Amino acid sequence: MNQTFEVLGFLLIVLTLLMQWEAYVTGVIFLFALSSFIVALFLVLLGLSRPGQNYLLFVLAGLTLTIRGLIIPIIMNKALHRLYEKPWRVREDKPAMGVGGSILVSLALIVLGYFIYQNSLYEVLKIRSGSVPFALFLQASLLIISRRHAYIQMIGFLMVENSVVMLSGWVFSGLPFIVEAGAILDLLGLVVVSSLIIRVRENAILQEGEGFESELRG
């Protein structure tokens, strides 16, 4: 089973690398939905490998699939449709870091995650590929920093959350169900609220341009 987890973990890393490469917002949302499906699959497999607690893990997988994999991408797509005439053409125009640079940094972060894990936690945990969730966390954080489009930053944050689910299930024995379920509901609330804020923000930027920096300095 461990090898299957490793494959799923590396698939998630590849999807995050693709997100760094993808310029269109709808493409990034689709990649996020795909990564949530993988996380749900991971939770199902985890449930199968731990017969004692599989019931709750299956419920959690169902919640992940429904909320992270379907509802959140649908909410974000709908918000894009409300905001833009041609939502499929909305793209990151001014990334804080170029695509090539961000992919290189992303690869470097995978190596960094591995070294941090090997030198700090491996001795205690003894899980060979435990660095995968850490690498995923660092990559997703980079997505937030390297992009300026609010929707892509939001996806970066959601990917960070996905990495925590992987971390808690794979490296540790998972969090209590009530905490995981609470976290997913919080996430849903956050996406709804953020979609509203992003819509108002993007509308303001489209109409007035970005003239707020001086007021939010110091």
Added chain:
Amino acid sequence: MQQQLPYLLPLFCSLGGATLCAIPILYMERIVSVISSHLAFFAAVYILFRPDCNQGFLHVDGLSKLMLLTIAMVYISTVVYSLAYLKHIRNPLFQSRLYYFLLNVFASTMFFSVSMDNLGLVWVGIEATTVSSALLVATENDQVTVESAWRYVIIVSTGLVISLIATTFIFGSAGTLSLRDLFHRHPSNRVYLIGALLGLIGFGTKAGIFPMHTWLPDVHGKAPSPVSAIFSGVLLPVALYAMARVIQADPVATVRIFALVLGILTVLTAALMMTVQTNYKRMFAYSSMENMGMILIGFSLGGAGILGAVIIIIAHGLAKSAVFFLTGDILGTYHTTDMDRTGGLLRRLPVTACAFFLAAMAVTGAPPFAIFAGEIFIFSALIAHYGWLLALIVMGFLAIAFIAVNFRTGKMIFTGEPAGDRERPHIETLVPAINLALSLVSLLFIPYIQQVLQKLPVS
């Protein structure tokens, strides 16, 4: 379960208030919010006199009880002040019904966070405060306000993910997230230690602790004054409450020293940033950051430090909410947050000016306000643990903060020409005046606070 119900009363009152806000009757949301906030306050006072509760999902000890009371006091004043303040907002993002609904939900998430026994549920509660308060920040609906709301969401949520990772580490190594179990079982392995350290960084993001504090001045500077008041008065301390619990769960030297260093760096950064501010709301945001730094130093030291930290939480909650209510009054009159364009305050708004002067003194730790007493307790613990030199360094930065704030507010009050005629005292000034008086009176309750806190594991 029946024994636990009284401890959930503040939560039920505020949630009930939020639900009733949905009834479409004129002024319903205002009446309901005033009633529910008062009921929550009476429930918090009632809980104060009940024994500690350590059953089921609840962990309500002395610290939780005092937090519940502080939240309830600031909640009441925010609701009452909002009744007058919302009229000043020209282009609100949503109707007042939604504003009061979110305010009530926001209060209930804070009540939830300080009552739970499970560290994971404390995290869920604190994350829920972000969900319920993000739109409140954007109430004024201009580009800068919405941008600051977005920064708040993305920075705080990402920071809180670090504390979720910390929770995972703690659960993975201790096998439990129950606070009462963690207080007695301190696993001495590296994973648990890393979990505690990450917890301090993660929850510190929400508390405005260095280095993840960058959202704080943006939000406090641009949010409506009642929202800035409740953020500064109780939201930051609720996140600090989680940090205090993490320190209690792993009270080893590494965690305590790490918290102490973060606290000192926070005081240092805030004091230096205060000297270069031109926006009075941002300046008071940095003042909140400085106070949070002092509270964290207190929690990291234990003993008298904890007593000092809790005194500051209560007194700062009342005094800082008073400051932000008064800034709302000033903003409503001058229509600017630029200190250079807010001169002659004493001549234009004499009552507000006097209250503002006293409130600025209170939040910067001037005697006889209770924050001064809290700082004395923290310094006595700091000197006992680390000697005079470190204490003198921290005192030096507090002095810089004191001079920066009081010099600038003094300039606003006593110098410059007012841009209009003298105005009659505004009725809403009564709310900050009451909070300020309570902040002063809280000094008398220090022996009682000490008694309530005596049973804490690391007191």
